[in-house]
Amino acid sequence: MTEHLRAHLQTAQEPAIFHFGSAMRDLTEGDWLALNNLPVLHRFVGRGRTLLREGDPVSRLRVVCKGWAVRSCRIDDERRQILDFILPGDIVGLHVDGHGASLADIEALTPCEVGEIEMKAVERLAIQSPGVASGLQDILVRHLAQSNDHLVRLGRMNAYERVCGFLSDIYTRQKDHSPGPVDFPITQTIVADALGLSVVHVNRQVMQLRREGLVTLNRRQLTITDPDRLADASGFRDRKFSHNRTTYLAAE
């Protein structure tokens, strides 16, 4: 398939399908055509609303086409853990238990546009198309890599390193499209719940980073002065993790 044709196919379609297919590697022209036949249900979710609740049966795969969301577990009234951040183009609905029930809540950080695709239909497609089947596996494996990084962060990094690594990650995941500042629709409370810290302590680390001139950030935007230095400060030796792993698709 020529590059030209591929580009045409990729841009010609439904955004949800485009993102879904783009997350896979080595799709053939036929795979793309088949993907395009998948029916997509559109939904809009307001900020703060729950897209999917823990324990809900997941029969549809969700592609978040616009907006940000988080996947989080509530432990009790005063504790919750944010498991990952969902950026535009990310896919939701793969974290399920043995009965197909969601392992966590998905909550919109900003208004979201979501495309929903029947899991059954995707599975049928995967049977016919090896490219889609292995693409699904790619997506799952990438989630595993992300969990890995987060586990190391929570288990063995101190507060300063956690914040550095987190900001570095969020930065790198968006860096492909635009130089300069990136979106950051995240409160410090959210950061705290993601990093297993208290809000107050997150704030102290952020203040520290500002004093050191490493970052500029507010509720809207994040600017990183020296990405390499920030990544170094995140504790992962030679930036191997956040650079090659969480964002390893972008690296190709």
Add this chain to the structure above:
Amino acid sequence: MTEHLRAHLQTAQEPAIFHFGSAMRDLTEGDWLALNNLPVLHRFVGRGRTLLREGDPVSRLRVVCKGWAVRSCRIDDERRQILDFILPGDIVGLHVDGHGASLADIEALTPCEVGEIEMKAVERLAIQSPGVASGLQDILVRHLAQSNDHLVRLGRMNAYERVCGFLSDIYTRQKDHSPGPVDFPITQTIVADALGLSVVHVNRQVMQLRREGLVTLNRRQLTITDPDRLADASGFRDRKFSHNRTTYLAAE
């Protein structure tokens, strides 16, 4: 297929293949026959030896047929994080980056017998057999669920809850075969590196649990007096996690 035939097929084969297939659901007779044709390379790994090193290209899937191992990341000279525990029957080699390189070291806690299967061969098989393809996905999804639990543990549980939850997990993962005590070839240093705590503090929590009469454990065996009480003490409301998730295959 009759139960009798299934039982026959499952027991008639190579242990590595048996475990591999058993980790999947809804395999047809044909799937099992095809699995049995996969060539298996046998390896033996001594205690403390490294089965697979971080960064190594993973071209073969490993089934640990006998023995225990851990998957761990070294951060620097004095810090490491253990990401999960590999028990007999577990599958290794799915945690890879975008280039197929291992994300972590796999280290044998006890002497291990490992069956190695060419990834390429498995992929070829998955193309022909939908059961195997979706079985592979099952395995990946189960790993995701495990990571989830561990993330919550590291992010939002205190030392006591972490130890309770950990012991509870190890117990539940083996409980299907034998009542009473279960294997526990794990030093407190290993527990510490898994739970993001210091050895000394792990020991204090274990001592506490012993004083409370909840567990008996040494370097060989773990006995849990009242599994329900221990699970309650792990902080997960209604034992939903460790019960339904990490071990959700056993629940079926």
Add this chain to the structure above:
DNA sequence: CGCCGTTTTGATAGCGCTCAACCCACGTGG
């Protein structure tokens, strides 16, 4: 027997939490 890895215990220090207060930006309604 002697070595070494592991477990246990005490004393001390420090990282990060809690509580509390204050500030700011923003939206809402009178």
Add this chain to the structure above:
DNA sequence: CCACGTGGGTTGAGCGCTATCAAAACGGCG
């Protein structure tokens, strides 16, 4: 136009959970 409420950010004081350091006991193994 201003009063007010609300959500988020910032800062200080004090405490508690967990780490670190140190030492001793234990147990397996050559």
